[in-house]
Structures are given as C-alpha cells and as structure tokens.
Amino acid sequence: MTKILEKLLCLALYGGLQKEQYRQIEPEIDEANRKSLVILSTACALFFLVRAGLFDANILALNKTLFSTSAFLFLILAGINCLSLVKRRPALIHLCAYLFLIIYLGIGIFSSVGPESVQERTTLYLVFVTAAPMMFALNAVELAIIMIPMELLFLFLIAKYQSAYPVYVTNCGNSIFFAISGLLLGIYTSNMKVSGIYNAYMNSRMEEIKRLNDDLTRSRADLEKALADAEHSNRAKTIFLNNMSHDIRTPMNAIIGFSALASANIDDPKRVRNYLEKISISGHHLLSLINDILDMSRIESGKMRLTLQPLHLPDLLANIQTMISVDLEAKHLHFFTDFSALTHENILADELRLNQVLINILSNAIKFTPAGGNVWFTLSEHESHDDGSADYRFVIRDSGIGMSQEFQKHIFETFSREESVTVNNIQGTGLGMAITKNIVDMMNGQIAVWSEEGKGSEFTVSLRFQTASSAKSESGSASKLASAPTSLPDSTSSSELADSKDLADAKIFAGKTLLLVEDNELNQEIALAILEDSGFTVEVAGNGASALRKVEIAPAGHYAVILMDIQMPIMNGYEATKQIRALSDPAKSQIPILAMTANVFEEDKTRAREAGMNGHLPKPIEVSKLFEELHRIFCTSN
Structure with missing residues (x-):
C-alpha cells in the first residue's frame, strides 16, 4: 500500500519520476513551459483577434470586447515570456502558466453566461479543457488546482442554462465526464512530456558522460605519455650529466695535471714544452665538447636556423x-x-x-x-x-x-x-x-x-x-681539386704560438696603439702578453663606457684598432661600438673594431656586423686567427 501511495505521489507531483530525477530536470521543464507559453499565447492572441473581427449582428457585443481583451492579454503574456528576466526566474514561468490557464478558462466561463451562443462558447471551453494541459509540463497537482475550480464553476453555469445545450452537453453528467476526461488526459500528456524531457536529458547526459570518458581516456594517455617523456627526460638528463662529468673532467684532469708537472719541471724547457703541447690539445678537446653541447642545446630548443x-x-x-x-x-x-x-x-x-x-x-x-x-x-x-x-x-x-x-x-x-x-x-x-x-x-x-x-x-x-x-x-x-691537399693546422698549440709570431715579424704592428676593451683581468693579462710581444702598444678599458671615453679624449689617429669584448658591465660592446661609430670625427668613428667574445653563434656575428664591427674573433682566442685578422685590417687600410 505504501509503495502504491508513493507511486501515486510521484505521479501527482513529479510526472511519474522520482523526486531526485525531477529535480535534475527542473531547468529543462521550466524552459519547455516557457516555450509553450510563448507559442500558445501568440496563437491564442491571433485566434481571438480573428474571432473578435468575425462577429455578426446576432453575437453579443460583450463577447467581442471579451475576445479583443483576451487577445491583448495573451500578447502581453507572450512578450513577458520572451524576456531574459523570466528565463532566470522559474517561479515566474509557473505563474505565467497559471495565468494562461486561468485567462483561457475564464474566457470560456464568461462567454458561457447567458443563453445566447452557448453551443459555440461551450465548445471553446471543452476543447481547451481537453487540449491545453497537453501543451504544458506541469504536474497533476498544479493542473488540478487550476482546472478543478474552473470546471466546478462551469458546471454551475451548465445547471443554470442547461436547456440551451442542444447537442454537446445535455446534462451535468456529460459535462462532468468531459471535464474529468480532459483533466486526466492533460495529466497523462503532461507526465509524458516530463518523461520525454527526462529521457532527452539523460541521453544528453550519457553523451556528455561518454565525451567526458573519452576526454578522460585521452587525458590519461596524455598524462602517461607526459610521465614517460618526463622519466625519459630525467634519465637523459642523468646520462647527460654523467657523460658531461666524465668528458669534461678528462681534459680538465690533463690540463690541471700537466700544469702541475710543468711547474714542477720549470727548469727543463723540453719537458715543459711537451706538457704545454698536451695542455693545448686537452684545451681544444674541451672547447670542441662545449661547442657540441651548445649546438645540441640550440637544436633541441629550436633556436638553430639555416641561412641560405x-x-x-x-x-x-x-x-x-x-x-x-x-x-x-x-x-x-x-x-x-x-x-x-x-x-x-x-x-x-x-x-x-x-x-x-x-x-x-x-x-x-x-x-x-x-x-x-x-x-x-x-x-x-x-x-x-x-x-x-x-x-x-x-x-x-x-x-x-x-x-x-x-x-x-x-x-x-x-x-x-x-x-x-x-x-x-x-x-x-x-x-x-x-x-x-x-x-x-x-x-x-x-x-x-x-x-x-x-x-x-x-x-x-x-x-x-x-x-x-x-x-x-x-x-x-x-x-x-687535389686528392690529398695539405694545409696549416686548424688548432692552436704552443708551437703554433711560436709560428704565429712569425706573422708579426714584418714589424707592421710596431709603434701602433691598440685599445683592448676587456673586463676580465685574466683575459686582459693573456691578450696583453700576446699583443705587446708582437709590437703593439696596448691600452686597456674595463668596459664599453670607459672605451668610449678613451676614444673621445684621445687625439685623432691615436688608436689603430680596437679589440672589443661584448658582455661587460655598464656598457656592452655592441652599444660602445654604435656610439663610437656615431662620433662626429671620421678619424675616430672609423677606427677598425674587432669583436673578441665568447658569443660565438651566427646571430652573434650578425649582430656584431650590424653594430658596426669589422670582424669577429671567438674566445678562446686562437693566436693565428688573431694575427690573420689584424693583418687583414692593416693591409686593407693600407
């Protein structure tokens, strides 16, 4: 018995659904009712406008006024339900549904007062009692609350004007039958509409759940791939660090070890020279390793570009x-x-x-x-x-x-x-x-x-x-092209340092003043020793701003060439070069400037040219290339 009552309660209040199910689709029910209100109100407004315009002399003027007023009310109701305010207020939608039923039923009741045209007006009323509830997704209780009082009032009018019903209603029993049948049919169709909305909602939910499951599957696959990539990256990083540790330490061990041996055997020139040769070889190997690492890093980061x-x-x-x-x-x-x-x-x-x-x-x-x-x-x-x-x-x-x-x-x-x-x-x-x-x-x-x-x-x-x-x-x-050509070596060793000095034996550097712009003291010491041994008079500036001041103060023609580092405090080499090139005195603005820097990529060389530099020497400096560039500068200027 309890289960039967529960089912009847669900049928009366929730369109045959469970309460929780009904709550899930309340927004969809409200939207369906709102659309029904707009359609029905517009249709009724047009219908009653037409009816009000078709009266003949035998029809009461009161009904003409009633139909015209109803058309106006239905137009207002249709317009209200088109407003966004109503869309956001479910209670207003229900209120508008009640108003619609009350207005329409009221038209049937008021137009049935009196014996004139009872047949037509009663048909209007009975058709609506049967059809109108079918258009709404209201529950049985809501329909009963609105329709039963109206039907009782209409039955009262039937009793009063019963003799005027020639065809449709001959007694109260038939009227009650029509009213109850219409109410039950309305409740049934309304419940079916609620069920349809719920089924559509569940289908959409199933589609959404399926989509979410697909997204979850893809996300899980992406996460697994990302995890695998991260683990691979971590392993690669570990392998990279292990390899780098080994490969960097190997030449470094040779450099440090042979430096110690050279110091310990400083009085044995032959052994020192041999140690220096091996230090040079290890240094060049270390440099090639660093260059390869930088190239690989640029490739993996997508920064390497081809220049055709x-x-x-x-x-x-x-x-x-x-x-x-x-x-x-x-x-x-x-x-x-x-x-x-x-x-x-x-x-x-x-x-x-x-x-x-x-x-x-x-x-x-x-x-x-x-x-x-x-x-x-x-x-x-x-x-x-x-x-x-x-x-x-x-x-x-x-x-x-x-x-x-x-x-x-x-x-x-x-x-x-x-x-x-x-x-x-x-x-x-x-x-x-x-x-x-x-x-x-x-x-x-x-x-x-x-x-x-x-x-x-x-x-x-x-x-x-x-x-x-x-x-x-x-x-x-x-x-x-020859099958086995020969050439000078491509790397600098201690013997090369001696051979490179032959390039300076022509005394073309003697008496020339060179401005060395370098912020690192060890690099200054190395460059000073090499350049002064070749005959240059060398002045040193610790940054670009200092170099600019020296050029501005010095007389025209004082500096024959400038070796310019790039990364320096206060003012970098690019900016210093641009400002030197902007000097008003041509003898100063056209001083040859060579970049001498650890910025060795192609874009660094391009940037040096754009700043106004005449050449680019990568660090660590290869002495032969340094002298080749200096020879080129002075031979060109001469």
Whole structure:
C-alpha cells in the first residue's frame, strides 16, 4: 500500500519520476513551459483577434470586447515570456502558466453566461479543457488546482442554462465526464512530456558522460605519455650529466695535471714544452665538447636556423680538404676524392652547417681509421628539377675499425659511443653524429650509414639544393681539386704560438696603439702578453663606457684598432661600438673594431656586423686567427 501511495505521489507531483530525477530536470521543464507559453499565447492572441473581427449582428457585443481583451492579454503574456528576466526566474514561468490557464478558462466561463451562443462558447471551453494541459509540463497537482475550480464553476453555469445545450452537453453528467476526461488526459500528456524531457536529458547526459570518458581516456594517455617523456627526460638528463662529468673532467684532469708537472719541471724547457703541447690539445678537446653541447642545446630548443646564401661547392670542398689535411698527414692516411659528377657548382645553402655536417663525418672517418688506411670522399649530382633544384649525394667512406650492427641503431643518438671506442681510448663527445643528423633533418635531407666491424664505414648524405647561376669557377672547378691537399693546422698549440709570431715579424704592428676593451683581468693579462710581444702598444678599458671615453679624449689617429669584448658591465660592446661609430670625427668613428667574445653563434656575428664591427674573433682566442685578422685590417687600410 505504501509503495502504491508513493507511486501515486510521484505521479501527482513529479510526472511519474522520482523526486531526485525531477529535480535534475527542473531547468529543462521550466524552459519547455516557457516555450509553450510563448507559442500558445501568440496563437491564442491571433485566434481571438480573428474571432473578435468575425462577429455578426446576432453575437453579443460583450463577447467581442471579451475576445479583443483576451487577445491583448495573451500578447502581453507572450512578450513577458520572451524576456531574459523570466528565463532566470522559474517561479515566474509557473505563474505565467497559471495565468494562461486561468485567462483561457475564464474566457470560456464568461462567454458561457447567458443563453445566447452557448453551443459555440461551450465548445471553446471543452476543447481547451481537453487540449491545453497537453501543451504544458506541469504536474497533476498544479493542473488540478487550476482546472478543478474552473470546471466546478462551469458546471454551475451548465445547471443554470442547461436547456440551451442542444447537442454537446445535455446534462451535468456529460459535462462532468468531459471535464474529468480532459483533466486526466492533460495529466497523462503532461507526465509524458516530463518523461520525454527526462529521457532527452539523460541521453544528453550519457553523451556528455561518454565525451567526458573519452576526454578522460585521452587525458590519461596524455598524462602517461607526459610521465614517460618526463622519466625519459630525467634519465637523459642523468646520462647527460654523467657523460658531461666524465668528458669534461678528462681534459680538465690533463690540463690541471700537466700544469702541475710543468711547474714542477720549470727548469727543463723540453719537458715543459711537451706538457704545454698536451695542455693545448686537452684545451681544444674541451672547447670542441662545449661547442657540441651548445649546438645540441640550440637544436633541441629550436633556436638553430639555416641561412641560405650563394655557395660555390668547389670552394667549400677545397676548404674542407685544407682543414682536414693536417690530420690526414699526421696519420699517413690516403685521401681519395671524386667530384667529377658535379654539374651545377653554384647552389643556395647554409655554408656553415653544410661544412659542419661534412667535417663531422670526415673527422670521424679520420679518427677511426688506423694509420696508413684510406678515406674516400665523393660528391655527385643525381637529378635536376623544373623548380631549379638539384639532388646532391655526399658519400664518405673509410677503411677504419667499423661499427657493430647494434651500435648502428643508436649512432645518431646523443652521447652514443661504441664500446670498442672507449676501450681503444679514442676521444669523442658522442654528440657529433647527433648534431649531424639534426642538421641534415633541418635541411630536409637524409643520412644513411653502412658499416662492418674491421672493414670500415660509409655515410651517405642526400640533400636537395636550389641551384644558383652566380659564377666563381675559374680556380675552384671540382675537377681540379687535389686528392690529398695539405694545409696549416686548424688548432692552436704552443708551437703554433711560436709560428704565429712569425706573422708579426714584418714589424707592421710596431709603434701602433691598440685599445683592448676587456673586463676580465685574466683575459686582459693573456691578450696583453700576446699583443705587446708582437709590437703593439696596448691600452686597456674595463668596459664599453670607459672605451668610449678613451676614444673621445684621445687625439685623432691615436688608436689603430680596437679589440672589443661584448658582455661587460655598464656598457656592452655592441652599444660602445654604435656610439663610437656615431662620433662626429671620421678619424675616430672609423677606427677598425674587432669583436673578441665568447658569443660565438651566427646571430652573434650578425649582430656584431650590424653594430658596426669589422670582424669577429671567438674566445678562446686562437693566436693565428688573431694575427690573420689584424693583418687583414692593416693591409686593407693600407
């Protein structure tokens, strides 16, 4: 019995739903009622306007007034329910629904007073009693509260004017039947509408739940991937730090150790010279390691950019041969080249990065090929395209120690080194091939490797370049390149320091005053010793502002050249150079200025040129390059 009562209560109050279910869709019910009010009120207003205009002489004037007034009231009710204020006030929507029912039922009641036209007016009333509740999502109690009093009043009028009902209602029993049937049908259809709203709500909720589940699944997958990436990054960072700790400490140990040995054997020039040679080698290895780390960092951060410029391939190849010739001769390697299959010698490319790719591969070939072995370097052009581009293939092969199949799978990963390399004590950063692969990828090219242990390795780099028509081929034809060129070494050692001084023996530096702008005292001491030994009179400024004051105060022509550091306190080198170039005296504003800085990236060189500098010397300073730049400056000015 209790369950039956509970179901009847739910049917009467919540459209057959549970209370909690009904509460979930109350906003949707309110919105459905509001839309029904707008539609019904507008329709009724139009209907009664039409009815008010169709009266003939036999119809009471009172009803014409009643219908016109009703049309006006329904228009107001429709307009009210279009306002946003009502949308935000559920109670107002219910109140408007009650008003609608009361107005419509009231029209039926008032128009039924009196014997005239009872049939038409009663039809109007009974049709609405049956149809109107179906349009609302009101519960049974709300419908009963509004409709039952109205029906009772109407039955009272029926009793009074019963004799005037010729067809539709002949007695009170029929009237009651119509009223109750209409009420029950209204309750049923209203409950069905509530159920429909609930079903639509649940379907939308299911779709939302499904979407949320999909989002949750994707989020979980993203989080798992992010976690895996973070763990991989942490492992890579740990491996990076371990490798860096080892690779940096190795040359540092040599530098510190041989410095101590040199100090302990200061009276033995031969041993000191030998120690200094090894310190220089270790220092250059440490520098190459730092450069590789910086390049890899710039690649991973997306800061490395390609700069396409006209490039004459024979010149590039000749320069590369010159750079590696000393290492080839030191190991007595046979170097063979074949550039005969080259049709378009002028291309648009990033010379610095292409040079870096080829030098990295050639350096490895030389490093891992035993003395007396062979290295082959081939460049061929394979196909030209209608868009003015051509495909080039660089093949570098050696007869060295080769690589295992397993290591070939990881050769382009950072810090990957063959176990046998460590055993054989061949130094390397483990970054060169990773950098090479990334640069080739940036060029939209491909790199492939073949290797067999004990037989050697072969690297093939395939690149597509835009060809250029600019000519520069009289001395750099590919067919004229020698197979085993020689050149000066590319690194500075203690013997180089002695050889470099020969560049200053011409006494072209003697008597010239040089302004050294450097904030680090150790760097000042090194530069002073080198420059004064070459014949310069050197003045020192500790920052850009001090350098600017010295130039302004000094007589015109006092300074022959300025070596300018970049990162300094008070005023940096770029700003100091700009202000010197802005001086009104041409003799001061046109003093040659060379950047001497640890800012060594291509954009740093570009920024130096834009500031007005005449050249760029990267730190640590290579003495031979310093004197070459100074010779260039003075030879140009003369």
